[in-house]
Amino acid sequence: MILGAIEAGGTKFVLAVGNEKGEITEKISIPTRNPEETMKEIHDFFKGKNIEALGIGCFGPLELNKDKEKYGFITSTPKLAWADYDILGNLRKNLGVPVEISTDVSGAALGEITFGDYKDEHTLLYITIGTGIGGGYVIDGKIHNGMLHPEMGHILMSRHPEDTFEGSCPYHGNCFEGMASGPANEKRTGMKGTEIPDDHKSFDYIASYIAEALMSYILVLSPTKIVLGGGVMGRTRMFPEIRRILSEKLNGYVKTDQLGDLLHYITEPSLGTESGIKGALALALMAE
Numbered sequence: 458m459i460l461g462a463i464e465a466g467g468t469k470f471v472l473a474v475g476n477e478k479g480e481i482t483e484k485i486s487i488p489t490r491n492p493e494e495t496m497k498e499i500h501d502f503f504k505g506k507n508i509e510a511l512g513i514g515c516f517g518p519l520e521l522n523k524d525k526e527k528y529g530f531i532t533s534t535p536k537l538a539w540a541d542y543d544i545l546g547n548l549r550k551n552l553g554v555p556v557e558i559s560t561d562v563s564g565a566a567l568g569e570i571t572f573g574d575y576k577d578e579h580t581l582l583y584i585t586i587g588t589g590i591g592g593g594y595v596i597d598g599k600i601h602n603g604m605l606h607p608e609m610g611h612i613l614m615s616r617h618p619e620d621t622f623e624g625s626c627p628y629h630g631n632c633f634e635g636m637a638s639g640p641a642n643e644k645r646t647g648m649k650g651t652e653i654p655d656d657h658k659s660f661d662y663i664a665s666y667i668a669e670a671l672m673s674y675i676l677v678l679s680p681t682k683i684v685l686g687g688g689v690m691g692r693t694r695m696f697p698e699i700r701r702i703l704s705e706k707l708n709g710y711v712k713t714d715q716l717g718d719l720l721h722y723i724t725e726p727s728l729g730t731e732s733g734i735k736g737a738l739a740l741a742l743m744a745e
């Protein structure tokens with residue numbers, strides 16, 4: 458089966474052709490322009506490739522309630538050219554194949570559980586901590602959406618006692634994204650992300666915020682596997698510190714095999730940087 462996949466981000470779109478085994482045969486990256494120009498490039502890339510279905514993991518917010526008139530629309534994004542844009546409808550019209558859509562991070566969660574090392578997991582939580590922070594949750598092979606898709610990056614944080622940064626979220630100040638995203642730390646330190654050394658004090662705070670968020674997700678969702686991706690997680694000291702602080706915070710309250718083995722419970726994406734695009738292939742398999 459020939460499948461198309463799109464990972465749509467605010468700065469670039471990754472376009473790929475692959476199959477139902479999660480194998481990618483061709484992949485390109487294009488800069489995100491306005492919808493008309495981007496749609497033309499998507500059309501040109503997939504033309505003649507005989508894809509039978511397409512999956513897209515897209516930046517949001519998105520309307521994902523199939524009962525709503527604006528199902529498949531990008532809604533209130535600050536990327537104004539894309540606000541209130543019917544991306545699902547336009548892709549269906551443009552490519553003439555069934556299309557399935559989800560958020561980029563839910564797509565990554567689906568990619569990990571469908572094509573990664575975590576196929577046997579009953580539930581999987583994928584959190585990305587980078588330019589933004591978001592989470593996707595898959596239960597028995599299905600992405601969890603409700604009233605809308607989860608917005609896990611915006612839960613409130615209790616401030617680290619030594620951190621004086623007020624937080625950068627325009628809506629909440631000191632929410633998870635406002636305290637621990639890459640741009641938040643640039644604002645906190647006054648340095649470019651690439652200039653902040655790994656041993657900078659700010660990463661102590663960020664590890665603590667991530668551990669605090671994970672504690673909430675564990676208590677609310679009880680995931681059987683947690684995968685952490687995104688640029689901030691590329692810092693080598695983050696994983697061990699997050700596991701250590703999380704263990705302290707949980708303080709022995711929840712007793713499970715998984716929490717006894719945090720090394721395997723809280724882990725890196727098994728698909729590396731391809732969780733998102735392979736997740737889009739998994740979405741294509743669900744397209745109707």
Ligand code: ZN
Pocket residue numbers: 610611626627628629630632633634635
């Ligand atoms: Zn927020």
